[in-house]
Amino acid sequence: MAKLTVKDVDLKGKKVLVRVDFNVPLKDGVITNDNRITAALPTIKYITDNGGRAILFSHLGRVKTEEDKEGKSLAPVAKDLSSKLGQEVVFVPATRGAELEAAIDGLEDGQVLLVENTRFEDVDGKKESGNDPELAKYWAGLGDGIFVNDAFGTAHRAHASNVGISENVDKAVAGFLLENEIAYIQEAVEAPVRPFVAILGGSKVSDKIGVIENLLEKADKVLIGGGMTYTFYKAQGIEIGDSLVEEDKLDLAKELLEKSNGKLILPVDSKEANAFAGYTEVKDTEGEAVDKGFLGLDIGPKSIEKFAKEIDGAKTVVWNGPMGVFENPDFQAGTIGVMDAIVSQPDCKSIIGGGDSAAAAINLGYADRFSWISTGGGASMELLEGKTLPGLAALTEK
Template sequence: MVKKTLKDIDVKGKTVLVRVDYNVPMQDGKITDENRIIQSLETLNYLMSQDAKIVLFAHLGKIKEEADKAKNDLAPVAKCLGEILNKEILFSTETRGKELEMAVKNLKPQEILMVQNTRYEDLDGKKESKNDPELGKYWASLGDVFVNDAFGTAHRAHASNVGIASNLDSAVGFLVEKELKYIGGAVDQPQRPFVAILGGAKVSDKIKVIENLLPKADHVIIGGGMAYTFLKAQGKEVGKSLLEEDRIQLAKELLEKAGDKLVLPVDIRVADDFSNDANTQVVSVDEIPVDWEGLDCGPASLEKFAAILKDAKTVVWNGPMGVFEMPTFAKGTNGVCEILAGLDDATTIVGGGDSAAAVAQLGYEDKFTHISTGGGASLAYLEGSPLPGIEAIADK
């Protein structure tokens, strides 16, 4: 996808509509992780340096009923952005109408206006989430050009990305450009050896990713809950571990097709209860007790993974190796994180979501080449699925 980037369009002195991903975690009205806001600053600072008048569109949470509006109000996000930039951020409490139109019209160069949560429009027939053409056209009428810098919503066709882009000259912002460069480059033109590490609960969540990456990667390491479906497909006892019975045949077919390329754990940390305080033991994958469940991979598995990864030049990691939310079962996920953090000569990419959370918990953000801001979007990209929010942007 060779799309226009921010420096391919003239933004000097223009009113620039920017879709950002400010769907940040909130607790008691306070933002608990500012990373998505910080990731947008490169684009915003560039636009300000060009004397652009900036109008920000973003969503926060889901709006299913009137009561959801108060807890998903973007005003605290605007305040946080202002504190980070040390600058007043203007705020429109409306998503359409005279107040918004006048606020945009009165903008001066370098000023930033944030529009209220785009999903407020979902109370009236899901107009944002279903990409209502009239809404996209209306929002587009407010500006001169459109910049999509929200990779986290790129796998969705919404009025605030696809709708606006369909009606204006458009480009991707610096953050989206970076996401496409690293994730797209890793999948389509990797330096080899190329290793993919896929974790998470279910095979069904990652089927397309496995199928897309198997022909491209030198190794695909499988961990997390979905490993037990593959172990069962090999005829092993998995006890009370997470198992997708209806995916066993598919797992068999993938194992046959992949051969040595698909790498499974060799030992498992099992527990007698789904609890951080459960009794645990580490057993071979051939010796999982009938009444116990696997909740993490064991140390021998990490050694096996490390041996494969030590020569890797490109690594993509998506999904935890166990129930990492419980410290007792976070050793596999943390271990993979530490192995990747120690690879000095490799391009290491984390595909958002739980993997990115694990990297942040361990304080290893600076040790990775790229940490994606979009879990669902990066997963779709790894699957080879279309990203409507990017496809709608003008080609170079």
Template sequence: MTKKIVSDLDLKGKTVLVRADFNVPMKDGEITDDNRIVQALPTIKYIAEQGGKVVLFSHLGKVKEESDKASLSLKPVAADLSKKLSKEVVFVPTTRGEQLETAIKGLDEGEILLVENTRFEDVDGKKESKNDSELGEYWASLGDLFVNDAFGTAHREHASNVGIASHLETAAGYLMDKEIKYIGGVVENPDKPVVAILGGAKVSDKIGVITNLLKIADKVLIGGGMSYTFFKAQGKEIGQSLLEEDKVDFAKDLLDRAGDQIVLPVDCKVAKEFSNDAEISVVSVDDIPADQEAMDVGPKTVELFKEQLQGAHTVVWNGPMGVFELSNFAKGTIGICEAIAELKDANTIIGGGDSAAAAISLGYADDFSHISTGGGASLEYLEGKTLPGVESISDK
């Protein structure tokens, strides 16, 4: 797949609409994790340096009714961008109308403007989320070119990505291009051997990913809460551990078909309660007490997974190995982080979501080839699905 990227466009003097992903966590109006803003900066800076007039679009949270607007304004993002770029980012507190149109017309080359939360358009009929044709056409009319740099919403067909793209020449921003190369590369043309590590709570969240990765990967290592449904399928006692009863047959069928291509944990940490103060034991997966819950993989599993990673040319990881939010149950996730980070000759990719948050919070962000900014989008890409936001970017 060869898509146009921002550097393929003639930007000077053009009004360039940019769909960024500023859907960042906030508390009391303060941004608590700015990773997505940081990742958007190279594209914004490049357009401004080339003499483009930058008009930024993004959503923030889910806007269901008028009362949601007060806490979901992008104004704090504009202030943060201004600091990071060391120049004023004009904020327009509306998504359409004369105020917005006048502000955009008043931009000089290299200046930057941020439009209010695109999902404010969802209060009256979900115009953004349902890709209202009139809204997409209106937004497109405000600019000359479109750059989509929001991989986090690439699996959604919205007015601010697909809608605008259907009316303007469209290129990928640098972040989107990176996501296509790394996440798309795993699916379309991976450098083998490939090892996939999947964790998280539910098998149901990863059915498509597991099925598709078994066609691609040499080994699929399964940890986290989802692994206990597989143990149940093997007839093991799993105590109070997470279980999706309706996915046991699926897990059994997968194990029968995949054989030793799937590698499961061999030990785990168990406790009677979901707490850092709980008494913890490390047991074999064959010896989980009936009255206890497994909440992390054990040290023998970390060593086993490390062995499986040796010699891999491509590693993709999605989902933590345990309840990493509690420090006493984070060691499995930390161990996997360290093991992957040590693979200096491999292409190492984290597919967004909780595993990305874990790697960043644990200080391993610079040790991976790529950490995706899109949780749901990454999963759907790894499933082999076509992403509307990627599909709508113009081909070279």
């Protein structure tokens, strides 16, 4: 990566501004998944171990009104982070002002402070998400000229707490998580060890047009599963029953198939049900066609076998999007089958591009068997599309 990283700057005695991604799920004030907090620990510890004073910024959820602030405070995150670091994390329930400034001035080397939810600044106009220059300059002025961006999950957005601060400090550098995300995803797509197989699932073709087009150029094969299968089926005149379809994307699906030169590989059967919820019958289709009155909710056993053969021998695999409604045990066999095929490849760099695929791997017990699981759904999608991420572009060149 041609950007400075946290290892390239002197941290001792410095007030170091750090953008982390603590946008974690909360239920009744309790964190239900702390993976993003854990992922930020190496960078935070490196800063404190090297004598820096870490001042952390993060958003939590979407905040547009005063009512939206309810249940969106980062106070529970500060408590969890304190436990993980084994030291007190100073939490300031403000995003600017005298209380925040005094707390920062009172920090000693090796201490950590967490600022309140940056999105609270969006209540009076989009100051955070709109990259308000005055706010960005204010936040940048709280430190000593060093900004560490370790929030890959927001790197595809130009906000005050990432791009704005970057533009107002001496050095804006990447943290370890951001560095790893770029190394795994971008390098896998731009300079893959071949054969390179991409696997795309999810419900809509429209969500992944750019990804499909980019990967058809880069990958040796692109396997398609999930709900978007049926838009491709219908584009070819195959019966899809009541399956999900994007009628306005049929021509596009046909065009993608035609220009793929055989690289785009579709399922050959489905697991179908007579309703999405409250169904009374579940069965495998004979072939591609879905029976009338039924809808496809997972790839079928023949497709699992076919996809396993296509994945066999791969040295780089990028996967984004489950093969079916994996949250339901009746429709998770396709996703499990594909994961089994990926993790059984020797010496293969296997990467999950965040979102539902990451949730599937974690929830189904496969997390530690992949080379890398991205922490950012939207950001990883844009990297897979070949786009430049604003948060990354704003960092200081080496």
